[in-house]
Amino acid sequence: MKSRVYCSILVLAMLVSPGGCRRSSGNRQDEGFLQIKGSDTIVNAGQMVSEEFMKVNPYIFVGVTGGGSGVGIASLINGTCDIAISSREMKAKEYELARKHGVEPNEITVAYDGVAVVVNMNNPVEHLTLDQLRRIFTGEVKNWKELGGKDMSIVTLSREVSSGTHMYFKEEVIRQGKKDSVAEFSSETLLLTSSQAIVEEVANNESAIGYLGMGYVSDRTKTVKLGKKEGDYFPADISHVLNKKYPLSRPLYFYINGRPQGIIKQFIDFTLSPRGQQQFAETGFVPLEAGFVQKNK
Amino acid sequence: MFRKINERIIETAIRVSGFAVIAFVILIFLFLLKDSLSLFRVYPLKAFLTSTQWLPISEPPTFGIIPLLMGSILVMVGAIVICVPIGVATALFIAEVAPGYLKMILKSLVEILASIPSVVLGFIGIVWLGPFLKTTLHLNTGMCGLTGAILLAFMALPTIISISEDAIIGIPRSYKEAAYGLGATRWQTMWRIVLPAASSGIIAAVMLGIGRVIGETMVVMMVTGNAPIIPHSILQPLRTLTATIAGEMGETVGGSDHYYALFAVGLVLFVITFMLNFVADISLRKSRK
Numbered sequence: 386m387k388s389r390v391y392c393s394i395l396v397l398a399m400l401v402s403p404g405g406c407r408r409s410s411g412n413r414q415d416e417g418f419l420q421i422k423g424s425d426t427i428v429n430a431g432q433m434v435s436e437e438f439m440k441v442n443p444y445i446f447v448g449v450t451g452g453g454s455g456v457g458i459a460s461l462i463n464g465t466c467d468i469a470i471s472s473r474e475m476k477a478k479e480y481e482l483a484r485k486h487g488v489e490p491n492e493i494t495v496a497y498d499g500v501a502v503v504v505n506m507n508n509p510v511e512h513l514t515l516d517q518l519r520r521i522f523t524g525e526v527k528n529w530k531e532l533g534g535k536d537m538s539i540v541t542l543s544r545e546v547s548s549g550t551h552m553y554f555k556e557e558v559i560r561q562g563k564k565d566s567v568a569e570f571s572s573e574t575l576l577l578t579s580s581q582a583i584v585e586e587v588a589n590n591e592s593a594i595g596y597l598g599m600g601y602v603s604d605r606t607k608t609v610k611l612g613k614k615e616g617d618y619f620p621a622d623i624s625h626v627l628n629k630k631y632p633l634s635r636p637l638y639f640y641i642n643g644r645p646q647g648i649i650k651q652f653i654d655f656t657l658s659p660r661g662q663q664q665f666a667e668t669g670f671v672p673l674e675a676g677f678v679q680k681n682k
Numbered sequence: 683m684f685r686k687i688n689e690r691i692i693e694t695a696i697r698v699s700g701f702a703v704i705a706f707v708i709l710i711f712l713f714l715l716k717d718s719l720s721l722f723r724v725y726p727l728k729a730f731l732t733s734t735q736w737l738p739i740s741e742p743p744t745f746g747i748i749p750l751l752m753g754s755i756l757v758m759v760g761a762i763v764i765c766v767p768i769g770v771a772t773a774l775f776i777a778e779v780a781p782g783y784l785k786m787i788l789k790s791l792v793e794i795l796a797s798i799p800s801v802v803l804g805f806i807g808i809v810w811l812g813p814f815l816k817t818t819l820h821l822n823t824g825m826c827g828l829t830g831a832i833l834l835a836f837m838a839l840p841t842i843i844s845i846s847e848d849a850i851i852g853i854p855r856s857y858k859e860a861a862y863g864l865g866a867t868r869w870q871t872m873w874r875i876v877l878p879a880a881s882s883g884i885i886a887a888v889m890l891g892i893g894r895v896i897g898e899t900m901v902v903m904m905v906t907g908n909a910p911i912i913p914h915s916i917l918q919p920l921r922t923l924t925a926t927i928a929g930e931m932g933e934t935v936g937g938s939d940h941y942y943a944l945f946a947v948g949l950v951l952f953v954i955t956f957m958l959n960f961v962a963d964i965s966l967r968k969s970r971k
Contacts, residue, residue, distance in 0.1 A: 459935045463936055482935050540822045567740070569737060572911045575823065576909060576921070577825075578929060582808065589813045590822075593823065
């Protein structure tokens with residue numbers, strides 16, 4: 386009986402002491418918990434940034450989870466995350482919903498990305514125009530033969546509807562940037578749950594074509610060059626995204642509620658600092674300033 | 683005196699837990715109903731049940747449940763065709779044919795099968811089964827209904843085997859002795875006497891297995907391709923009710939039409955599993971008589 390009492394005192398002491406130490410060593414602003422949620426495209430980069438951030442600020446814990454840009458924005462509106470990472474802009478309807486829930490979204494551009502179009506390594510097709518890409522994903526073109534490839538039917542791969550890349554692709558490619566267009570992905574398009582699943586399927590399936598953020602480009606798949614018009618093709622790489630020659634270039638965003646304050650501000654400042662930007666470059670994205678690129682590549 | 687009070691307390695506790703379960707089911711149903719009805723205030727029920735397109739993020743959205751329902755049904759039928767013969771045969775083998783030591787090994791293997799997490803099966807489906815089916819059947823993609831059906835069949839097997847086996851063991855010895863006494867062979871006895879006598883238990887096993895299949899989410903979301911088309915064959919990609927809810931729930935904002943539409947899908951799923959369990963329960967009761 387007596388030993389049990391000692392035991393529980395010991396456990397209690399162990400539970401309490403780290404908290405006590407923490408309070409005495411750092412100032413109070415340097416501790417807390419940040420919940421970051423959203424885009425699967427940038428979740429890996431976000432994870433890297435947060436790990437670096439936690440090295441500098443050991444008493445701020447940052448949790449980064451994916452699910453898709455839509456998931457992040459919905460969580461910001463529902464109040465279940467501090468920062469939403471997104472690969473697309475928030476829609477007018479989402480701003481409206483946010484205000485209804487008492488959230489004032491604040492947009493911060495943190496990096497750039499190119500949406501890469503990938504095919505199987507054995508696919509001879511090297512480049513596509515945006516119009517060809519649109520016809521592939523709306524189901525107008527069904528065979529690689531029509532695009533100068535082998536005689537095999539095209540399997541189109543897309544992300545789930547919660548993905549910001551899905552929305553971006555739909556607006557820029559399927560609807561050609563026209564606001565009044567009602568074109569949709571062909572209903573035969575496979576909706577995969579992650580960018581990694583697209584990599585797997587493209588690597589294994591000779592007739593597949595998919596799209597994903599530059600961070601997921603690997604040597605297991607072939608990235609096709611894209612052009613706005615025939616003969617004018619550009620690869621999805623850092624320099625062509627920065628000079629906007631690559632047609633599917635886009636910014637990546639952080640969304641927060643109101644003005645950045647406290648640890649949220651600390652994290653955002655860190656993300657925009659050279660050390661934070663370097664993490665984006667290392668995970669395959671394009672930092673905000675060209676200076677970082679030359680240093681790392 | 684003390685013992686009497688003790689008895690009382692335990693009795694009440696058990697009764698409360700029993701009623702709590704009933705209350706939970708009713709509350710879940712009411713919750714689903716409430717949120718689904720919110721959808722039908724802004725979106726017509728008729729369109730929900732008859733539209734052939736599921737385009738939740740378009741402007742305006744279309745919430746047609748038919749492609750999803752067809753997807754679920756097709757995968758379910760595929761899984762049943764695969765797992766019922768195998769499951770019932772295995773149960774017969776374990777209960778009637780296998781010698782004692784084999785019986786023990788088989789039973790524990792079936793239990794291990796039941797404990798494989800569905801995400802592991804899904805992973806096997808992505809990296810091995812899908813590509814395998816693609817090359818052997820010359821499909822466009824291995825992400826199709828059949829891949830899902832095969833994996834789901836594996837998930838339903840343990841349920842079907844263990845409940846059918848119980849039903850088969852429960853048959854009175856005298857039935858079999860009578861059959862042998864009339865000169866029937868072992869196979870004749872099993873096929874004509876044992877199976878019919880255990881049929882209602884086996885039907886219950888199959889129903890519970892189906893319930894498991896139609897409610898499974900992770901596997902189908904990972905391997906069936908999730909294309910919201912009305913599938914014409916099991917070799918096509920398809921999208922199930924469960925994968926739709928799991929895939930889209932995260933991005934909906936509480937109170938939006940899309941959010942309510944997913945609850946309506948959940949209600950449909952609940953009604954289906956409820957009916958399956960109800961039928962299973964009736965036949966289980968029959969078998970015990």
